[in-house]
Amino acid sequence: MNWAGTWTLLYKEVRRFWSVFIQTVLAPVVTTLLYLLIFGHLLDEGGVQFDNLDYGTFLIPGLVMLTLMQNAFSNSSSSLIQSKMHGNLTFILLSPLSPLEIYLAFVAAAIVRGLVVGLGVFVVGWLGYDLYWQSLAWVLVFAVLSAAVMGGLGLLAGILSDKYDHLAAFQNFVVVPLTFLAGVFYSIHSLPPLWQQLSQFNPFFYMVDGFRYGFFLHSDVSVWTSLAVTLSFLLVVSAINLYLLVRGVKIKN
């Protein structure tokens, strides 16, 4: 294992998003703050509650997860497609890094960005709401695993995309709908039975539900089910990525 090389690629990927901090960290935090102001306060005033919690309190873990997931995805997907477009992916391909090391570094950087942005949203929410977590361990487990899944999905989208348009299609027609329909803004028990059933086929739902369990020790499905689904999804995404990287699909001639 080339740890020094892997660490260098991770460092480079973190430096990359940090160098455009306003775009990659500050902007998503502000956008999420707007969600919180509009939905949280309006629905709080209307007396909406989920699981006996004020809507704002219920909403914040969902918003943290939404932001974390979307930013983890963006980090690896935009980095890879930019590297392909600018040609600098060649530098990585000419290095002695293995496909596994490349994968680990990209996913680790996506986790870092996801956690940084998620923490930003949490801190902003904490200023306006009485927030607490019941189990920091579950919060962290689901935050890290979900960011890893989304980082892996982002890498997958970056590998398969030939241009920014392809990536935008993946993001807008797959990632955004699945995250919005994952119970970020609601409990699936509030949905009609058919939508409850359909929600259970959305792997992102388990990430959000498990993460929310860490805050309230209450979830729509068992936290162990959420953990098993999230881990299985991560394994599948990792396996597909490694297969593509080893074969050099769309990155070698």
Next chain:
Amino acid sequence: MTAAVSFQRVRKCYGDLCALKEITLEIPQGSFFGLLGHNGAGKSTMINAMAGLVNLTHGCIEVLGHDVVREYRHTRRLLGVVPQELIDEPFFSVRELLRIQSGYFGLRGRAQAAWIDELLERLALTDKADVKTHQLSGGMKRRVLIAMALVHHPKVLVLDEPTAGVDVGLRQSLWAFAQELHAQGMTIVLTTHYLQEAEALCDRIAIIDHGELLTVASKEELLAAHPWRYIELETNEVAELCSELSARLEQRQGDLLRFRVERDVPMADFLDWVQRSHLDVKDLRSQRASLEQVFLSLTQETHT
């Protein structure tokens, strides 16, 4: 001695189109090796294949005895590649890029920092060390690519058209640097469209065309094997040429006549033809074939 790079029956096809057709070739250690061919001949595919950037259809490539697919970690340490396309990295300065590239190879510390400084100085990039690559001119970007390829101290340096779009002064300084590296024992593989450069620098040359290896030989062998010499005559007035001269006339520009003559034809015979044609000769120049003429002759033969 193990070859610096060895191609063994290498084939690369994209569907029905084969970019490389059963290439078998050895590049000796310590050579300054020219890989010549027209656009689309397969040169860059060969270079990318050496670097492991191409999935081969058949065959294998070794760098200093190590397979570029199975032992890629080892071969990538041995090989430095300067790609043909200019590359941008908008987030990092030149020095940061060199540090990052060093890091991929596990190279850090003072010695490596000193080597990076030396590369920057040798490639006249010291004053641009803290500038991002998208702010650099094409020639400077080309030098950054050379520095990137050398940052891990490779044994074999591959230069894919390194002087394309580079001004004369910089081109000469790049060649002086390449010759210095070669003198220190580095094997250099070069592709270029400037055949005079290849003739001046390379000691061994391969010519490929349409994915096939036409010839590989030392520069002297290649030039000696060419069956023609070129004779230019400057005359006061051009009369009717005898049939022997007419058959060998290659170019006519006013009073300047250029003939392509078989090397085994004695000069006395040629002068006899000149006399029979009643040419009033002001000047006569005889030249052996240049690499460019050998190249054109070989590649045109395959097209006819």
